[in-house]
Amino acid sequence: MEFVNRRGYHSINCQLICDANLVITHCVINWPGSVHDSRILRESSIWQLFERAARPVPGMLLGDSGYPLREWLMTPFLDSNTRAKERYNTAHRTTRSTIERANGVLKKRWHCQNLGMILHLHAKSPSPVLFCIMLQQLLDCHIQILIQTMMNQILQILSWMMEIMSKMVCSRVV
Numbered sequence: 001m002e003f004v005n006r007r008g009y010h011s012i013n014c015q016l017i018c019d020a021n022l023v024i025t026h027c028v029i030n031w032p033g034s035v036h037d038s039r040i041l042r043e044s045s046i047w048q049l050f051e052r053a054a055r056p057v058p059g060m061l062l063g064d065s066g067y068p069l070r071e072w073l074m075t076p077f078l079d080s081n082t083r084a085k086e087r088y089n090t091a092h093r094t095t096r097s098t099i100e101r102a103n104g105v106l107k108k109r110w111h112c113q114n115l116g117m118i119l120h121l122h123a124k125s126p127s128p129v130l131f132c133i134m135l136q137q138l139l140d141c142h143i144q145i146l147i148q149t150m151m152n153q154i155l156q157i158l159s160w161m162m163e164i165m166s167k168m169v170c171s172r173v174v
Contacts, residue, residue, distance in 0.1 A: 005033030014129055015040045017061065022102040024137060025057055029129045038067050062096040109136060 005011045011033030017026040031040045041047050041063070049056040050072045061073045069075045076092050077085040110132040 002032040002034045009033075012129065013037070013040055015044065016099060016103060016133075017046065017057065018099050018102040019057075020098060022098065022105060023140070024102060024106075024133055027130065027133055036066065037064075041067060041073075062092060062099075064096070106132060106136060 003010045003012065005013070012029060013031040013033050013035050015026075015028040015031075015037065016024055018024045026046055028040055028044050028046075046056060050061075050070070055072075063073050063075050065076055065078060067073060067075050074092060076089045080086045080089045
């Protein structure tokens, strides 16, 4: 029953941390869907590292109101009764939406994670979710390399074209 989440269906809870470019920098994918997000964080290696001030990732983490406020984990104000608190909550919500977008990209790219498929997971088999995250990171990295390579080739072609055009102009002038 522990894999039944608060919405009444079977799931595995997945804790993700990403940067501003939607690159997933940390994930924990071994908790049943019924386990609260804050417990997963408290029992994760990332919590231990931050609590020891090791700073495993630059900056701070943002969490929703279900997480505890820590020196390294910013959460929204529950009572935004001043203009400053409202502005903070707006900035917090806007910035935290990055992880929601990263999760959305992951689910959209890998539909098998979001169709309610019955997956037979064994303790020694790798998680399909983790596999999708790793594959996504690899594809995104290769896409960036491909774009850079194409840009370099386009610049080289433009350089050749400019050289040819300048020779054509020079030969007509003479």
